[in-house]
Amino acid sequence: MNESKPQITREIVFAYFAHLATPIERQQIESWLKTREGSETYYTYLDEWERQFPQFQPNLEDARASFNLFMRGDGSAVSSDAADEPLPMVIPVSEIRRPVWQRAGIFLSAVAASAVLVAGMWLSKDLWYYQRMTSRHGQTLSIRLHDGSEVQLGAHSSLKYPRFWFGKNTRYVWLEGDAEFKVAHLPDAQRFIVYTPDQTAIEVLGTEFLVNCRLKSTKVLLRTGSIRLTNPMAAQPLLLKPGDLVTVSDEKKIQKEHRVVQAAEQKGEVRKFLFKNTSLKEIADQLNDVYGVNVRIAEPALLTRTVSGTFQAETAADLLEALSEMMTLDLKQTTDGYTLQQRSE
Numbered sequence: 001m002n003e004s005k006p007q008i009t010r011e012i013v014f015a016y017f018a019h020l021a022t023p024i025e026r027q028q029i030e031s032w033l034k035t036r037e038g039s040e041t042y043y044t045y046l047d048e049w050e051r052q053f054p055q056f057q058p059n060l061e062d063a064r065a066s067f068n069l070f071m072r073g074d075g076s077a078v079s080s081d082a083a084d085e086p087l088p089m090v091i092p093v094s095e096i097r098r099p100v101w102q103r104a105g106i107f108l109s110a111v112a113a114s115a116v117l118v119a120g121m122w123l124s125k126d127l128w129y130y131q132r133m134t135s136r137h138g139q140t141l142s143i144r145l146h147d148g149s150e151v152q153l154g155a156h157s158s159l160k161y162p163r164f165w166f167g168k169n170t171r172y173v174w175l176e177g178d179a180e181f182k183v184a185h186l187p188d189a190q191r192f193i194v195y196t197p198d199q200t201a202i203e204v205l206g207t208e209f210l211v212n213c214r215l216k217s218t219k220v221l222l223r224t225g226s227i228r229l230t231n232p233m234a235a236q237p238l239l240l241k242p243g244d245l246v247t248v249s250d251e252k253k254i255q256k257e258h259r260v261v262q263a264a265e266q267k268g269e270v271r272k273f274l275f276k277n278t279s280l281k282e283i284a285d286q287l288n289d290v291y292g293v294n295v296r297i298a299e300p301a302l303l304t305r306t307v308s309g310t311f312q313a314e315t316a317a318d319l320l321e322a323l324s325e326m327m328t329l330d331l332k333q334t335t336d337g338y339t340l341q342q343r344s345e
Helices: 010-017 023-032 036-052 060-074 100-123 263-267 280-291 316-326
Strands: 130-134 141-144 150-153 158-162 170-182 191-195 201-204 208-214 217-224 227-230 238-240 244-249 253-258 271-279 294-297 306-313 329-334 337-342
Touching (some): 010 023, 010 036, 023 036, 150 158, 201 208, 217 227, 217 271, 238 244, 238 253, 244 271, 271 280, 280 294, 280 306, 280 316, 306 316, 316 329
Parallel strands (some): 170 191, 294 337
Antiparallel strands (some): 141 150, 150 170, 158 170, 170 208, 201 227, 208 217, 217 244, 227 238, 244 253, 271 306, 329 337
16 A cells, blocks of 8 residues: 655644654655755745744834933933933843753754755755756747857757856756757867756767657757767767767667758758658657647558658648658548548559
């Protein structure tokens, strides 16, 4: 039987701030802080708690009266009510002594609060240090990074990169989906690395290339420059030259081939689909992932038919029309998408 996930409420977090939470509740909150939801909600509760229970509540009336009494020493006028009041006895801070146990408790509380604050900031680093740009189905985004590099983010894709600056020695970004990169060359030859969900690392320097990491594979097509590609499946890094296409599949296979990059691809004006013995079923899944379009393959025998080549299309319909003509299939539009079927005689 699976244990139910503990529910962290406002009351539990407030008790935690007041050092009244039980050991079990503290453990639950520490685990909760490791989640994105917890790290976001924690600071919301902290702000609310500090507003309700301020750590310092000054008594303005007493402070004003004490100030007037203090000014009497300079001959300043004071109110008649305060003129006859004795000056308050001032006790030097150094003479105020708390019991040892109380001082130790205050010190430990301060250390614990500092540890929680540092841990919270570290756990929420992904929120404040990194920026994530995400495109919708059928939408592309143009992104210019701080170093001058340009990224054309494909539909239904996500790019994570530092919000304010890159590191001193290396520029890191994380891609889910597909994108076209034009990496800026820097005077200090700082590396630029793209990470994909399947642990592929694409290290580049002054390079233009395409990356497609969707569903069951990652594809990298180099246009200009050079790339060093690493992956846990590869015994050693792969060095790519312009025109090389590398495919990393979920079947622990890495394939590399060389192809001629067409002029239209060099301009990057239209969307590219790179297929290498790709089945119609995989293409249908990819179109659903990119455009949110349902593609039905009518006959089971068509599911395993494969396609190889590069296709340029603005929409899912453009690609399906090109495939239907090449494979002599009929394409029909339905209420929820499209259907591919054997062409009738």
